[in-house]
Amino acid sequence: MNLISDITLIQQIIAICKAQNLKHIVISPGSRNAPLILSFSNDSFFKCYSIVDERCAAFFAMGIAQQTKKPVAIVCTSGSALLNYYPAISEAFYSDIPLVVFSADRPKEFIDIGDGQTIRQEHVFKNHICFEANLKNAKEYTKTLFQENELLVKEAICVSKNEQGPVHVNIPLYEPLYNTTQKDIETLPILENTTIIDNFEIENSFYELWNSCSKKIILVGVLPPNDIEKEVLDNLLSDPSILLLTETTSNLHHNKLIPNIDMLVAELSDEEKIALQPQLLLTFGGLIVSKKIKTFLRAFQPQKHIHVSDKTAYDTFGCLTTHYKVKPNTFLTKLVITKSLITSKYQEYWLNFHKDLKAGHDRYISEIPYSDFTIFHQIIKRLKKPLHLQLSNSSTIRYTQLFQLPKVVEVFCNRGTSGIDGSTSTAIGAATIQNKQTLLITGDLSFFYDSNALWNNYIPNDFKIIVINNSGGGIFRILPGDKEANYFETFLETAHGLKANCLAKMYSFEYLEGKERNFEEQLDLFFKIKNKCILEIHTHRRINDVILLKYFKKIRQ
Numbered sequence: 001m002n003l004i005s006d007i008t009l010i011q012q013i014i015a016i017c018k019a020q021n022l023k024h025i026v027i028s029p030g031s032r033n034a035p036l037i038l039s040f041s042n043d044s045f046f047k048c049y050s051i052v053d054e055r056c057a058a059f060f061a062m063g064i065a066q067q068t069k070k071p072v073a074i075v076c077t078s079g080s081a082l083l084n085y086y087p088a089i090s091e092a093f094y095s096d097i098p099l100v101v102f103s104a105d106r107p108k109e110f111i112d113i114g115d116g117q118t119i120r121q122e123h124v125f126k127n128h129i130c131f132e133a134n135l136k137n138a139k140e141y142t143k144t145l146f147q148e149n150e151l152l153v154k155e156a157i158c159v160s161k162n163e164q165g166p167v168h169v170n171i172p173l174y175e176p177l178y179n180t181t182q183k184d185i186e187t188l189p190i191l192e193n194t195t196i197i198d199n200f201e202i203e204n205s206f207y208e209l210w211n212s213c214s215k216k217i218i219l220v221g222v223l224p225p226n227d228i229e230k231e232v233l234d235n236l237l238s239d240p241s242i243l244l245l246t247e248t249t250s251n252l253h254h255n256k257l258i259p260n261i262d263m264l265v266a267e268l269s270d271e272e273k274i275a276l277q278p279q280l281l282l283t284f285g286g287l288i289v290s291k292k293i294k295t296f297l298r299a300f301q302p303q304k305h306i307h308v309s310d311k312t313a314y315d316t317f318g319c320l321t322t323h324y325k326v327k328p329n330t331f332l333t334k335l336v337i338t339k340s341l342i343t344s345k346y347q348e349y350w351l352n353f354h355k356d357l358k359a360g361h362d363r364y365i366s367e368i369p370y371s372d373f374t375i376f377h378q379i380i381k382r383l384k385k386p387l388h389l390q391l392s393n394s395s396t397i398r399y400t401q402l403f404q405l406p407k408v409v410e411v412f413c414n415r416g417t418s419g420i421d422g423s424t425s426t427a428i429g430a431a432t433i434q435n436k437q438t439l440l441i442t443g444d445l446s447f448f449y450d451s452n453a454l455w456n457n458y459i460p461n462d463f464k465i466i467v468i469n470n471s472g473g474g475i476f477r478i479l480p481g482d483k484e485a486n487y488f489e490t491f492l493e494t495a496h497g498l499k500a501n502c503l504a505k506m507y508s509f510e511y512l513e514g515k516e517r518n519f520e521e522q523l524d525l526f527f528k529i530k531n532k533c534i535l536e537i538h539t540h541r542r543i544n545d546v547i548l549l550k551y552f553k554k555i556r557q
Contacts (some may be wrong), residue, residue, distance in 0.1 A: 030077020
């Protein structure tokens with residue numbers, strides 16, 4: 001028997017979590033959540049993590065759930081602590097990642113009377129969760145309350161598991177909070193409402209449409225590694241009318257797909273855009289990084305847009321016609337049974353077109369001076385062994401999109417809301433359960449913004465970080481706007497002179513510093529080091545945007 005809170009409501013929650021096999025519990029300190037803390041941490045069934053900063057804790061938990069695809073619990077005290085979860089909750093909501101929030105709260109009669117650490121916690125995440133349970137409590141805990149709360153907690157965990165998204169369980173608790181017992185409690189049988197959606201048929205009308213189109217684009221967004229079987233991909237790309245466009249985060253590899261979308265569409269003439277315009281667009285996977293392909297498909301829309309997903313279908317291009325609510329691999333397995341009956345040069349033409357652009361890409365890199373662009377080229381050249389790669393948002397993911405990563409590298413990035421706020425925390429959470437080495441590539445603003453991510457005891461010894469420090473928000477120099485305006489450097493680019501060396505020392509990371517004269521040597525040394533390490537590479541703030549903006553025109557010449 002394990003030591004557990006003497007509060008019946010807490011005993012229920014612990015028992016249900018065990019019955020639902022919810023093992024990973026990320027805890028932030030507090031007093032109101034003490035009954036949850038002592039109950040989870042005293043039970044060897046659970047793997048508990050202590051993360052002080054709630055924002056980091058939620059992203060850390062999200063990194064675990066991102067990899068396991070199973071719900072991970074986050075536990076916090078009452079008041080503003082809960083609000084710090086919101087960035088990760090919104091990211092998990094749009095990235096289909098299962099999180100279970102257990103928030104301790106004051107009893108209802110203590111809200112809005114001036115008591116400390118109290119806010120209106122009910123419905124606080126209502127726009128970005130799949131389910132919420134505001135539990136009831138009383139000093140006399142009746143059988144009715146027991147049954148009502150039992151059903152709510154069970155449903156919350158089941159919804160998170162089945163819908164792959166965040167849920168919120170708010171728990172009002174009376175004092176005393178620290179009393180314990182060794183009493184066990186029975187729970188009702190767990191009923192999971194899983195829906196089998198793989199038994200479906202594609203209508204004949206779809207096949208008629210499919211076989212009548214000589215120009216078909218399949219566009220793939222965020223996708224876990226190995227989500228599409230190789231045989232399915234081979235069969236699909238044997239159709240000459242299909243052009244498969246992927247992104248870094250798609251984790252798909254084939255010699256007949258185009259992994260550099262921005263390279264392909266950036267400088268097309270109007271005639272070329274018309275030639276590329278698909279009659280049919282098929283999409284699957286998560287959200288798309290490339291703004292250029294969104295702009296193109298919104299202006300040159302297909303006649304039909306079909307999205308395949310067992311969850312949501314977003315009308316990203318303003319022309320969505322059909323949503324098949326099924327897993328993409330299942331859909332594609334059925335689809336490739338019937339091959340296109342028409343002849344087409346569509347795939348062949350655009351693959352050759354991309355091949356010429358790739359030659360221009362290689363030529364351009366050989367000509368440009370030291371910059372962010374050359375740094376990414378040199379990093380990706382060195383990614384040769386199996387690796388779990390996490391990318392931060394803004395410039396980092398966009399630069400990486402311009403390169404083809406090797407098949408042995410699996411890629412993840414927080415693209416649900418595309419914020420910079422939790423990239424390091426997510427990467428560390430993912431690394432804790434990885435059997436591969438994890439590398440995080442991040443920009444300076446993202447790294448310093450989430451520096452509390454390093455404040456924990458769970459970072460694997462071989463975890464590595466590359467910080468590309470261009471002394472500000474380099475993305476803003478690429479975007480439209482007056483770079484010489486008096487507000488630009490301070491309020492948009494947020495120029496700074498910070499370095500990561502003190503953080504590395506504080507959190508016991510080895511530290512390397514790369515500059516123009518020695519960055520390749522430092523990169524080689526970085527990949528040889530066995531211990532956790534931060535490599536900070538400095539680039540020139542005022543040159544990176546010029547080099548990148550010239551890139552798309554130069555590769556056509």
